[in-house]
Amino acid sequence: xxxxxFYDRMQFAFTITFxxxxxxxxMGLSLLIVVFKGQYLYTKDNRYxxxxxxxxxxxxxxxxxxxxxxxxxxxxxxxxxxKFSELTGGIIGQTLAMEGMFSFFLESSFLGLFxxxxxxxxxxxxxxxxxxVFLGSWASGLLIIATHSWMQYPVGYEILENGKFVLNNFxxxxxxxxxxxxxxxxxxxxxxxxxxxxxxxxxxxxLNNQHSKFGKLFLKTGVITGLISSLLVAFPTGDWTAKNxxxxxxxxxxxxxxxxxxxxxxxxxxxxxxxxxxxxxxxNKIAIPNILSFLTYQNWNRxxxxxxxxxxxxxxxxxxxLYYAYHIMVxxxxxFIALMGFAMLQLLRKKLYKTKLILWAIIFMIPFPYxxxxxxxxxxxxxxxxxxxxxxxxxxxxxxxxxxxxxxLFTLLGFIGLYLLLxxxxxxxxxxxxxxxxHIEKQ
Amino acid sequence: MEIFxxxxxxxxxxxxxxxxxxxxxxxxxxxxxxxxxxxxxxIRNAIGPFWDANEVWLIAVGGVLFFxxxxxxxxxxxxxxxxxxxxxxxxxxxxxxxxxxxQIHNLIWxxxxxxxxxxxxxxxxxxxxxxxxxxVRGVNLGMVENGVSTQEAHFFFLPLWNPxxxxxxxxxxxxxxxTVLLGIIGVISLTIHGANWIIFKTDSTLNKLLKSIIFKLNxxxxxxVIISVSIWHIINPKPFHNFIDHxxxxxxxxxxxxxxxxxxxxxxFRKDGYGFIFSSLFLFGGFTTTVASIFPNILPSTNAVNxxxxxxxxxxxxxxxxxxxxxxxxxxxxxxxxxxxIHKVFKGKMDNIKYGEH
Ligand code: HDD
Ligand code: HEM
Ligand code: HEM
Numbered sequence: 001x002x003x004x005x006f007y008d009r010m011q012f013a014f015t016i017t018f019x020x021x022x023x024x025x026x027m028g029l030s031l032l033i034v035v036f037k038g039q040y041l042y043t044k045d046n047r048y049x050x051x052x053x054x055x056x057x058x059x060x061x062x063x064x065x066x067x068x069x070x071x072x073x074x075x076x077x078x079x080x081x082x083k084f085s086e087l088t089g090g091i092i093g094q095t096l097a098m099e100g101m102f103s104f105f106l107e108s109s110f111l112g113l114f115x116x117x118x119x120x121x122x123x124x125x126x127x128x129x130x131x132x133v134f135l136g137s138w139a140s141g142l143l144i145i146a147t148h149s150w151m152q153y154p155v156g157y158e159i160l161e162n163g164k165f166v167l168n169n170f171x172x173x174x175x176x177x178x179x180x181x182x183x184x185x186x187x188x189x190x191x192x193x194x195x196x197x198x199x200x201x202x203x204x205x206x207l208n209n210q211h212s213k214f215g216k217l218f219l220k221t222g223v224i225t226g227l228i229s230s231l232l233v234a235f236p237t238g239d240w241t242a243k244n245x246x247x248x249x250x251x252x253x254x255x256x257x258x259x260x261x262x263x264x265x266x267x268x269x270x271x272x273x274x275x276x277x278x279x280x281x282x283x284n285k286i287a288i289p290n291i292l293s294f295l296t297y298q299n300w301n302r303x304x305x306x307x308x309x310x311x312x313x314x315x316x317x318x319x320x321x322l323y324y325a326y327h328i329m330v331x332x333x334x335x336f337i338a339l340m341g342f343a344m345l346q347l348l349r350k351k352l353y354k355t356k357l358i359l360w361a362i363i364f365m366i367p368f369p370y371x372x373x374x375x376x377x378x379x380x381x382x383x384x385x386x387x388x389x390x391x392x393x394x395x396x397x398x399x400x401x402x403x404x405x406x407x408x409l410f411t412l413l414g415f416i417g418l419y420l421l422l423x424x425x426x427x428x429x430x431x432x433x434x435x436x437x438x439h440i441e442k443q
Numbered sequence: 444m445e446i447f448x449x450x451x452x453x454x455x456x457x458x459x460x461x462x463x464x465x466x467x468x469x470x471x472x473x474x475x476x477x478x479x480x481x482x483x484x485x486i487r488n489a490i491g492p493f494w495d496a497n498e499v500w501l502i503a504v505g506g507v508l509f510f511x512x513x514x515x516x517x518x519x520x521x522x523x524x525x526x527x528x529x530x531x532x533x534x535x536x537x538x539x540x541x542x543x544x545x546q547i548h549n550l551i552w553x554x555x556x557x558x559x560x561x562x563x564x565x566x567x568x569x570x571x572x573x574x575x576x577x578x579v580r581g582v583n584l585g586m587v588e589n590g591v592s593t594q595e596a597h598f599f600f601l602p603l604w605n606p607x608x609x610x611x612x613x614x615x616x617x618x619x620x621x622t623v624l625l626g627i628i629g630v631i632s633l634t635i636h637g638a639n640w641i642i643f644k645t646d647s648t649l650n651k652l653l654k655s656i657i658f659k660l661n662x663x664x665x666x667x668v669i670i671s672v673s674i675w676h677i678i679n680p681k682p683f684h685n686f687i688d689h690x691x692x693x694x695x696x697x698x699x700x701x702x703x704x705x706x707x708x709x710x711x712f713r714k715d716g717y718g719f720i721f722s723s724l725f726l727f728g729g730f731t732t733t734v735a736s737i738f739p740n741i742l743p744s745t746n747a748v749n750x751x752x753x754x755x756x757x758x759x760x761x762x763x764x765x766x767x768x769x770x771x772x773x774x775x776x777x778x779x780x781x782x783x784x785i786h787k788v789f790k791g792k793m794d795n796i797k798y799g800e801h
Contacts, residue, residue: 060542061542061543061546064495064538064539064542067495067498067538068534068535068538068539069535070502071498071501071502071531071534072528072531074502074505074506074509075505075520075527075528075531077509077516077520078505078509078516078517078519078520078521078527079520079521079524079527079528080521082517082518082520082521082598083517085509085513085516085517085520086513086514086516086517086518087513088513089509089510089513089514089516089517089759090510090513090759090760090763091510091763092510093506093509093510093511093513093516093759094510094763094766094767096506096509096510097503097506097507097509097510097511097767097771098506098770098774099506100499100502100503100505100506100507101503101506101507101770101771101774101775101778102770102774102777104499104502104503105496105499105503105774105777105778105781106777106781108495108496108498108499109496109781109782109784109785110781111495112492112493112495112496112785112789113492113784113785113788115492116491116492116789117788117789120788121788160760164760166759166760166762166763167760167762167763167766168762170766400517400521400524400598401521401594401595401598402521402522402586402594402598402599402600403521403524403600404600407524407525410525411524411525411528414528414532418532418535422535422539425539425543428547429543429546429547432546432547433546
């Protein structure tokens with residue numbers, strides 16, 4: 001039983017972490033492509049159209065990766081989490097089915113038109129198809145996060161005698177207080193990823209003295225959207241989500257922040273430190289007094305409960321992992337703001353394209369929004385443990401009763417091998433497209 | 444409400460078979476029949492802008508099954524664990540075979556992805572046929588051993604095969620001679636179907652050859668269908684009782700035979716799309732006939748201890764099903780609109796679009 005649970009969790013964690021590397025770029029990039037295409041319609045400057053077309057190529061390959069790695073997730077609810085699906089399918093199945101019907105059809109139908117239909121459709125309609133692809137991908141983000149929010153903070157349900165969860169209020173799924181802050185935060189974070197990718201490719205062209213015209217355009221766009229989205233990710237949306245956690249999952253919040261003891265007269269904010277779970281304390285800590293109480297409650301002296309006040313059997317199962325995930329996300333978020341802020345300053349002073357240090361830094365930072373996004377999801381998911389549906393259904397009670405651990409390990413290894421291959425191919429192909437650069441259409 | 448959702452699921456599955464089915468069939472033709480680069484390219488063009496939207500039908504039907512029939516979803520997905528995961532792997536190979544091939548011009552690269560696309564399509568067609576076979580044959584629900592359930596009444600697990608390959612062995616496997624028979628029917632009918640699509644959407648030099656292949660394969664298909672119908676009663680003790688109780692469902696076998704007969708005239712059709720219509724009729728009829736023959740069962744039980752899974756004992760509660768119906772109807776209308784739009788824009792022959800080239 002123990003190792004069945006372990007492999008089921010590993011497989012889900014591995015496959016979803018890999019999946020989310022792609023949709024975050026899909027969602028962010030679809031917005032930037034719409035922006036490029038819109039600028040083209042507005043200015044009639046071909047450079048923008050070429051830029052949109054260039055990013056579409058990358059988008060389409062990234063999209064396919066998202067599709068093929070997304071289908072296993074939906075299947076896994078049934079294959080590996082059968083008990084969970086049986087008990088809650090009547091509720092979370094709603095939002096998942098809506099995702100398929102409303103967003104995936106929209107996205108995949110119009111993507112074909114957007115990729116192959118420019119000549120057939122004319123520019124205005126072509127812009128419209130691009131916009132619909134964007135809408136589809138953001139709708140899919142909304143519906144998946146609505147599903148996820150229900151697991152974090154279940155609403156609109158009733159539990160029958162046989163343990164089944166049944167829906168009794170459909171609209172509650174969408175007015176869930178967990179949903180909107182989480183959704184907006186997450187979408188902005190996907191724009192951060194896309195901004196660093198677009199800006200990073202621009203910086204690469206400039207440093208390499210290649211396609212400089214596009215290099216400047218990409219870098220400028222990346223820096224502008226990157227600064228805006230990094231700021232909004234931290235404040236107000238990061239703040240909103242953190243407040244939800246304090247309110248609805250105080251024990252998770254204590255673990256995220258690394259607070260073991262409740263402090264009288266306001267909690268400190270921990271910048272650095274290593275949790276020592278055995279002795280229930282934090283080693284090597286650097287902290288600033290009272291800030292955390294202020295950030296959470298706008299009150300310097302308000303008390304925040306520490307982990308030691310809660311029953312140990314409801315503690316998150318991986319406190320150190322949760323603590324690091326959260327601190328990595330927030331730490332990186334701070335660095336993004338600093339870097340993009342500095343780049344913006346140079347842009348305004350018209351020195352950006354020559355400041356090599358920033359160009360190098362932006363290229364070097366391309367992987368980090370991916371890390372921050374992943375860390376954010378680990379914060380959310382490790383924080384939910386040991387619950388599958390918060391406070392109602394334990395993770396251990398959700399797995400498929402008949403699938404033995406040997407079978408799960410077999411498929412897990414298969415996924416690992418296959419995804420390593422996919423990742424490698426993806427990098428090769430994308431690298432080639434980036435190296436070749438945008439294709440310049442004659443007037 | 445259960446019946447409403449049951450019909451939705453069946454129709455969506457049939458649409459999925461018809462749409463993604465032609466992609467699989469095209470893949471099989473690509474693997475065995477297309478020889479020159481030009482022929483292969485025509486095939487990829489014929490399915491390029493569509494396969495992704497077609498695959499969404501699978502995702503969508505998965506979602507609908509999940510919320511309308513959660514118990515069925517949970518029981519069957521965990522019970523058919525291994526083949527389902529393998530289907531996922533094959534779908535991955537099919538997709539990257541199509542999408543990555545054109546990205547790098549190198550003979551080795553191209554031939555690897557050609558094979559990946561073709562072989563994955565072939566195996567997918569086989570697996571889906573086998574899956575249908577498993578549903579007709581039923582499974583050991585509750586994993587009964589010596590008259591006692593070892594699991595909750597609706598859960599089960601099947602290995603890929605057991606050494607006897609027999610559909611009525613004590614310990615069943617997913618692959619046995621009966622399910623393989625349906626798997627082969629799947630491969631042949633989808634090959635015909637995919638060939639029809641290629642004829643419809645391209646002016647390829649292959650088209651003439653494909654017509655004669657369809658004509659020949661159709662004899663094989665008819666023979667296999669006759670064999671499977673005549674042994675159906677070994678697998679399912681009362682195969683025709685629904686047809687006796689509700690004579691109107693004879694419409695489904697009738698559709699199947701219309702499809703089969705129509706296909707014999709493939710060489711003399713005036714319009715290239717006709718063949719595709721008939722093979723779609725065959726697929727639709729074949730699938731609906733099969734599910735109608737076991738209704739209201741969805742997954743029959745092979746033991747006497749636990750009851751079969753039926754439309755009624757696996758559905759979600761009424762409130763969920765009825766709010767679901769509201770948004771579903773809206774979304775279904777939208778899907779129809781999108782489908783019409785893309786097929787309008789990409790109407791006619793598609794030899795000259797630039798699919799997968801950069
Ligand atoms: C570029 C990525 C990125 C960056 C820089 C940040 N976040 Fe974040 N965060 C995410 C990407 C992300 C995410 C991946 O999008 C998550 C996972 C779940 C979700 O909805 O968004 C998330 C979740 C998440 C959660 C957990 C919510 C839960 O338990 O469900 C909190 C409390 C925060 N964020 C707070 C912050 C704060 C205070 C930040 C200050 C800088 C911050 N995030 C920066
Ligand atoms: C893309 C972002 C996501 C990432 C990176 C992510 C990551 C993870 C990780 C690391 C785990 C394992 C936790 C553990 O076992 O300790 C997990 C579990 C799980 N997550 Fe997520 N998750 C994401 C989004 C979602 C969403 C949107 C849903 C729901 C629709 C979801 C549902 C689940 C389920 C059902 C499990 C298995 C049960 C469990 O271990 O709690 N996840 N996820
Ligand atoms: C348990 C969690 C998840 C499941 C079951 C899931 C399921 C899927 C499926 C089936 C696809 C293929 C869609 C197609 O054919 O077009 C897909 C793609 C996609 N997913 Fe996920 N997904 C999960 C997590 C996430 C998360 C956390 C997000 C973002 C918030 C997300 C956003 C997307 C988007 C935008 C796509 C479109 C394809 C792409 O962007 O590459 N998914 N997902």
